[in-house]
Every structure is written in C-alpha cells, then in structure tokens.
Amino acid sequence: MDRKQDAREVAWLQAARDGDREAFSRLVERYQRPVFGLCYRMLNDAQAAEDAAQETFLRAYRHLQRYDMRRSFATWLLSIAAHHCIDLLRRKRLATVSLDDEANAWRPPVEPGLSPEAQVIRRQREEQLRALLASLSPKDRAVVVLYYWYDCSCGEIASTLSLTESAVKSRLFRARRELAERWLAQQEQELPQPATEGVGCESSAI
C-alpha cells in the first residue's frame, strides 16, 4: 500500500476536515481495500471485517480534526483498524467462533479467472492461513499482518500499534516461531511421516 500522500489526497483530507462528506467518501473508496484486508486477516470473518472496516472509517470521520496532517493517513487508518480489531478479538473472542458460524460466514469471492481446481487450492490455503493466524494473540496477529501484507517496517508497526520497536521485533520473532511450528504440525497432519531419528539440536551443535 502506498503510504505517501499525494496532493489530491491532501485536498480531500482538507475538504473532509471542513465538513465535505463527498471528499471523505473518496478517501473511503481509496482505502477500503487495505482497511478491509487488515480487518479480514485479523478477524477471520468477512462480515465482521466489513463491520470493523465501516467502524474504522466512521471513527476516522468523527476524529478527523485530531488527525495530524504530517502523518500518513493510511498509517493512521490502519492504526484505528488494528486497535479496533484487537479490542474486538479481546472482548468478543471472535477468533473462537463456532464451526457453524465459520461455515455460514460470507467470504470474499476468489478471482473469477481461476479454474475450479485453483479455486479449491486457494480455499484450502485460505483455511490454512486462517488456522495459522488464529493461533496468534491479537496483537501478534496485527504485527504479522502489517509486516507481511503491508510491508511495514518494525518502526512503522510500532507507531501503528503504539508499541516500542524492540517490542515489535520480539513479538514478530515469537509469532514467526509459533507460525513455523503450526505450519509443520499442519503438514504432519496432512502427510503423516515416519518418526525421524535424531531430531533435536544440541546446544553445542557447531
């Protein structure tokens, strides 16, 4: 996502701050995808993500006067969305929705050009990703999503999530280890392998 603000965006922001709803609607159109994407990756449910993304834009609209124009608007929006999703996950524990809810939940459509086999593979990957991200704490999940899908640096993530940079690095490290272990466990469940001999690492392996 491009986090640099062009002149047109600055003009929309200024107009929106002066009460122009149309200008803010243009900002909604521009940022709907990254905000919805973050909410979807965080909440693992398209309907909840839609609500969270709508709420994010509403909060941004209400507090637009507090927005510092020197900061990136995209980062500010993502910060609102991430905090809102973290609060939702902590309060409602959306990560542990029932299987019925999961089955009935609306999901974003896959690309129309994909073959049925490719669509099935994509669905499987989405499920795999859903299970991986669900194993992380809300804040670790936000760190991972911002790092991998938004190309945010640790400093930007720290600024977005109100953390220190070292805390972000620590969370990222912990999350990656958890994800790697989960991924390996998923692979073992899918393809049962014979027990490996000698697995383990001596502290003085080298």
Added chain:
Amino acid sequence: MSHLQFERWLLDSEGLSGEQQRALEAHLEACPRCRQMQAGMRGVEALFGTLDLPEPRPGFARRWEMRLDAYLRAERDRRYRRQVGLSLFVLLVAVVGLAVVFTLQLVGVTAAWVDVLVGALYRLFAVLSVLGAWQNLFSILWKAIGHWIPPVLWGSLFAMAGALSALWLGWLARWVTLSRRVSL
C-alpha cells in the same frame, strides 16, 4: 554458540552479516530441528505470498455513507434528547429555585409572627413588672397598717373572717344537698 542464537537468526526480521550467514548455514547442516524450523518458516512465508488481501463486497463506500447517515441521525437524536434533558433540568432548577424563594418568603412571614410573639411576651413582662410594683406597694402598706392596728383588733378581724367562711361553707353544703334531692 547457543542453539537459541541460531533460532533467533532464522526467525529474526533483520538481515544477517556474511559471517553470521555462514555460521547459520553450517549449523543448519548439523541440526535437523533448525532445518525443520527453517522449512516451516519458508512454508509460512510462501503461503503468505500466495494470498493477497481480499476485497470488500462491492458497494462498500455506499454502505459506509448509509452507515454515516444512520450515525448522524442517531447523533442528532441524541443531541435533541440531551437538549430536552437540559431544558427539563433547567425547568427543574427553576422550580426548585421558586420553591426556595417561596419558602424564604414563608420564613419571612414566620419571622413577623415571632416579632408578634416577642412583643406579646414583652408586654406580659411589662404587666408582670407593674403587678410587682403594686405588690411592693401593698406590702409596704400592709406593714404600715400592721404596725398601726392593735393585735386585739387583728384577732377580732380574723375571727369574723373565720365565722363568715364557716357560714359560707355551710350554706354551700346545704345548697348542694338540696340540688341532689331535687334531681332525684
């Protein structure tokens, strides 16, 4: 070097120097567990790379505008309710204020009654002091008369008063007896 250090290098977000990279590769050749961790991390990152961010349903901005309308309507209603509440509060304060003023006026009337009472008491004390003065006067006269009238005359006067009292009591008893008989 500890195993944890290699694990950190594997999972860390920062790049490694050439020497660190070589040490890590040597460690990976000897350590199956770290190789597994590396494979796991590569698998995760490959999975992440294949899945883009999903798009919202079409019409997201229009739905947001509807939501904004609903929010603004609710906010207007809330402001209206707040104004009505504030008006009622002001009315309540006015009523309480009027009640306080009325009560104070009532207390003013009560204060006049107190004045009347104090005045009456003042007059009562004045009357009592006049009576006290008369009592003093009569006591002086009594003493003077007491010294002027001889004791024999005093004795005669008390005897006459006693006889008159006895007569009066006798007449009273007779009258009560006659009244009972008439009523029977």
